[in-house]
Amino acid sequence: MTEPQAAPALKEIFDRAWLGHFARQTAAIAPGFDAERFLSLATDNLDALGIMQRLRQTAVSFQATLPPNYGAALEILDALAPHINHGFASIVLSEFVALYGQDHFDLSMRALHSFTRYGSGEFAIRHFLARDFERTLAVMVNWADDDNEHVRRLASEGSRPRLPWSFNLKTLVSDPAPTAPILEALKSDSSLYVRKSVANHLNDITKDNPERVIERVGGWDMQNAHTAWIVKHALRTLIKKGDVDALRLIGSTGTPEVSVEHFAVTPARIRLGERIMLNARIVSTANSKQKLVIDYAVHYVKKAGTASKKVFKLKEIELAPAARTELNISQVVRDFTTRKHHAGQHHVELIVNGETLATSGFDLAL
Incomplete structure (x- = not known):
C-alpha cells in the first residue's frame, strides 16, 4: 500500500519555481527588470527561511530591482498582479507597500485597495494603522462600503484586534469601539467571505471585551440569516465557555432540563492514531420545548502531567418535552502541529448549554 504524501510546507509557496515565475512575469511587463538579480536576492538562504520571512525577502528583492521611484514601482506591480495566480503569493504586493509606502499614504491606500483583490492586504x-491610526481607519471605514468583497473584507480583517500571523493592535485590544462603523456596515454582508471575517473580528473582541460584543450584537436583527450566521460564529468562544448571555443570543433556552441516561467513550484504552467514539443519550425533563447547545470537552494530558481542556462542538437540537435523543461522534486522536499528545487518562465531559452533565474518559498509550 502506497503511503500518502505529506502536504507541501506552506513556505513552498515561495520556492524557487514560484520565484522564477515572479521573475519571468515581471520581466515580460518591465523589459529593463533584472530577473537574474531578483532571483539571486529572493533565493538567498531560502531553505532556512519560514513562510513570512520568504514573503518579506521577496518584497525586499522587488525593491532592489524595480525602479527607485515608489509610484513607478507600484505601476509595475499593479500590472504584475493578475499574472501571479495565487492568493497567498500575491500578498507579496501588499508587503511591498507595507515596507516602502509608509511615506506615501495616498498612493499606498490606492495600491492596497487594488492589490487586496489578488491577495489580501x-x-x-x-x-499603517500602527503609524497613523485615525487616518488609516477613516479609509477602511469607506472600504466597508466598497462594491468588491475583497476590499470589504480587508476593512474588517485588517482591523481585527488580534489577527493571526500579525501583531496585535493594542489600541483596539483595549478599546474596540473605533471599528464599530466597519462592523455595522458589514453585519449582514451578502458575501460569506466577508461574514467570516466579521465573525472572526468579533470573536477577537470577546477575548478581551466580551461585554462589548454581547452589547453590540444584542441589538442586531437576528431574523436576517446573514446577521444570525455572523453572531453565532462570533460568539463561539463564549459559547464554549458556557457564557449565559452568548447562549441566550443564539436561542438557547438557558439551564438545561434533561437527564443523561448514558454517556460513554469507547474504547476505554487506545493508542495514538486510533479512534474514539462518544455516545450519549439524553431525555428532556422539561414541560416545554428546549433549544440545547451540546458540546464535549477533552482534557488532554500535558507533558508535566496536568491537563488542558479543549471544547468541541457536538450538536444543536430542539428537544420536545419527554423526548430523548441519541448523540454519536468519533474522533481520531493524533498529533498536530498545534497539539502533541501524552500518555495517560484523558477525561471527557458532556456539556449542555454550558453545563457539564456527565463525564467519561479514555486512556491513551503512545
Whole structure:
C-alpha cells in the first residue's frame, strides 16, 4: 500500500519555481527588470527561511530591482498582479507597500485597495494603522462600503484586534469601539467571505471585551440569516465557555432540563492514531420545548502531567418535552502541529448549554 504524501510546507509557496515565475512575469511587463538579480536576492538562504520571512525577502528583492521611484514601482506591480495566480503569493504586493509606502499614504491606500483583490492586504494595512491610526481607519471605514468583497473584507480583517500571523493592535485590544462603523456596515454582508471575517473580528473582541460584543450584537436583527450566521460564529468562544448571555443570543433556552441516561467513550484504552467514539443519550425533563447547545470537552494530558481542556462542538437540537435523543461522534486522536499528545487518562465531559452533565474518559498509550 502506497503511503500518502505529506502536504507541501506552506513556505513552498515561495520556492524557487514560484520565484522564477515572479521573475519571468515581471520581466515580460518591465523589459529593463533584472530577473537574474531578483532571483539571486529572493533565493538567498531560502531553505532556512519560514513562510513570512520568504514573503518579506521577496518584497525586499522587488525593491532592489524595480525602479527607485515608489509610484513607478507600484505601476509595475499593479500590472504584475493578475499574472501571479495565487492568493497567498500575491500578498507579496501588499508587503511591498507595507515596507516602502509608509511615506506615501495616498498612493499606498490606492495600491492596497487594488492589490487586496489578488491577495489580501490584511497584514500590510496594520502597519499603517500602527503609524497613523485615525487616518488609516477613516479609509477602511469607506472600504466597508466598497462594491468588491475583497476590499470589504480587508476593512474588517485588517482591523481585527488580534489577527493571526500579525501583531496585535493594542489600541483596539483595549478599546474596540473605533471599528464599530466597519462592523455595522458589514453585519449582514451578502458575501460569506466577508461574514467570516466579521465573525472572526468579533470573536477577537470577546477575548478581551466580551461585554462589548454581547452589547453590540444584542441589538442586531437576528431574523436576517446573514446577521444570525455572523453572531453565532462570533460568539463561539463564549459559547464554549458556557457564557449565559452568548447562549441566550443564539436561542438557547438557558439551564438545561434533561437527564443523561448514558454517556460513554469507547474504547476505554487506545493508542495514538486510533479512534474514539462518544455516545450519549439524553431525555428532556422539561414541560416545554428546549433549544440545547451540546458540546464535549477533552482534557488532554500535558507533558508535566496536568491537563488542558479543549471544547468541541457536538450538536444543536430542539428537544420536545419527554423526548430523548441519541448523540454519536468519533474522533481520531493524533498529533498536530498545534497539539502533541501524552500518555495517560484523558477525561471527557458532556456539556449542555454550558453545563457539564456527565463525564467519561479514555486512556491513551503512545
